[in-house]
Amino acid sequence: MTAQAHVPSLLSRTGAVSVLTLAAVGGTMLAPGATPDAHAATHAVKAMKVAASKKGSPYSWGATGPYRFDCSGLTLYSFKRVGKKLPRTAQQQYNKTRHISRSHRRKGDLVFFHYGNSIYHVGIYAGRGKIWHSPKTGSKVRLERIWSRSVWYGRVK
Template sequence: MTAQTYVPSLLSRTGAVSVLTLAAVGGSVLAPGAAPEAQAATHAVKALKVAASKKGAPYKYGATGPSRFDCSGLTVYSFKKAGKKLPRTAQQQYNKTSHISSAKRRKGDLVFFHSGSNVYHVGIYAGSGKIWHSPKTGAVVRLEKIWSKSVWYGRVG
């Protein structure tokens, strides 16, 4: 059962559900005009969950899933499953996202590793300074702490 199943039983005498009650059961509230931001967050969280579900999938250069991935192949696959299309390479993905500061990063944002102006790796931000990514030949999709300060953040619109 989902949280929405319980909402009718949580109605107050006036027929309203408080924001706190919804939060307690995992519901969500959308403010008028907040749909684009909320929708972007929903896609990002879905993509994050897809990437996490691929834990242990082997790295293969040029692979876009469903059982093998390179770094940008994992992000392409994850966001496609969440309803968003991304370009194929990490650099193209960086060029296509809204660039944000580390202070504004959220779960599901893309984390781009760069050397100078060249992006060479991408992962999906999981919170707490960690990303889901497909790192290199011989490795598998995994959750890992961000190991470099040379990162940029991008939000898929």
């Protein structure tokens, strides 16, 4: 077999690798029937930036913004600003998201703190083990390291 006989085979493999590489680094080329995760990631990162813009806003139980928030109020507000609808409470938000593993979490995913099967807190993943959240009475929206191993992750659909 000549070297020229290998060229079409090599090109087809190179093309396939290029498409896979593009998909792995967040490109917008999608295979037919594939889910638009890159598009979802864009909404999630924008929602995270909305939450970050609320840094210093006071916690207020039941508040959904734009100046005061409880934990799920901050996530609801942030995703609403980028065109995504979430239910009101942290537990309802967990039930509505696509559950993902820690190793698959990305910026903008929701981080749910739980005790047993009960969700008691939610924040937006900011990368490097940190979340944007509205923690509790007397505190303000802030960036903080995840302090517990009892967390689950969810991606807004």
